[in-house]
Amino acid sequence: MAIRHLLLLLSPFLLFSAPSDFQSCQLKYQVSSIQTDRSQAFAVDDEYALFYSKEEPSVKIIKRDPFLGLNLIKAPKPFKHIFKFYNNEPKRLAAILPHHVQEGKIVQEQIGLNQLAQFSKPIKENALISGTCCGILGIATENGVIDKAFIRHFLTSKEVSYSDIGIRLRDDNGVRVVEVNPFFADSPFLLDDVILSMDGEKAYNAAVISQKILFSAPESKHPFLISRQNKTLKIDATLKRRLSGGLIPESFFDLFGLELDENLIVKADNQRYEIKKGDKLLFVMGKEVKSLADIRRVLSQEKSSQNKIVLLLFKRQGFDFFIHFPK
Secondary structure (H helix, E strand, O other), X not given: OHHHHHHHHOOHHHHHOOOHHHHHHHHHHHHOEEEEOOEEEEEOOOOEEEEXXXXXXXXXXXXXXXXXXXXXXXXXXXXXXXXXXXXXXXXXXXEEEOOEEEEEOEEEOOEOOOEXXXXXXXXXXXXXXXXXXXXXXXXXXXXEEEEHHHHHHHHHOOOOOOEEOXXXXXXXXXXXXXXXXXXXXXXXXXXXXXXXXXXXXXXXXXXXXXXXXXXXXXXXXXXXEEEEOXXXXXXEEEOXXXXXXXXXXXXXXXXXXXXXXXXXXXXXXXXXXXXXXXXEEEEEOOEEOOOHHHHHHHHXXXXXXXXXXXXXXXXXXXXXXXXXXXX
């Protein structure tokens, strides 16, 4: 009844700015969200709200996911309504903000931390992705949509962390390994392996398997069934704590404490390897690299090579120099 009474108070512009089936959701966002740090946060509990920000916000937060940019804050007063998670997938979807609604659909699922889901229409940051029943399916960012599974994981985890087995996946005639970290200790995977099952459960797509890996406990051991060069193999893999991905630039050099930005500039001094902030990476194993994806592609090919080291060429104020990391 409260929603109906509030609808009657809306101006004609606000009332009809949204498709009729999503008007109640738009209104619910209006009364169940707060403006904070130039962002809009929507209610996920009586006293807590969620929002996305690429940079760490200036407002006081309860916790933050540095990989995906999710933030949880305490509201100044309890909300009358909260948004809950869908248990199914609605037929109609919209990206909802207090004064804007955009109907559309998810055209690509989120795969891991590096590939967010994609919406069929341009949408604004911090829009709630919902069906007509006003639940949570995702939250919009400048790069795509964070799926509800990752939002739920963030809200229910005491500590924000993810697990890793040194591989990145894609749907390509099966759940295929498209990147592999050659520095990941005791990793049994190779480039182009196809994952058939994990923990005895069939691998239906890359999104689900990526979630199972990320959400599992660090140091836990898991059996996999894979296809490699037309042979079916049983392997075991022990998960480690994920160090990069999403908003944390990922080069696979994390284990050596080498931090690069998106332009391959060193972000902090590394005394052990005599690398300084501002150095620029130019070549990996004699191959020119211009992006983090270039680095991961070259390193993935090194996983199955006989080379015992990975050679890097840096530039520092007109001076080029080499360093190497052991595999």
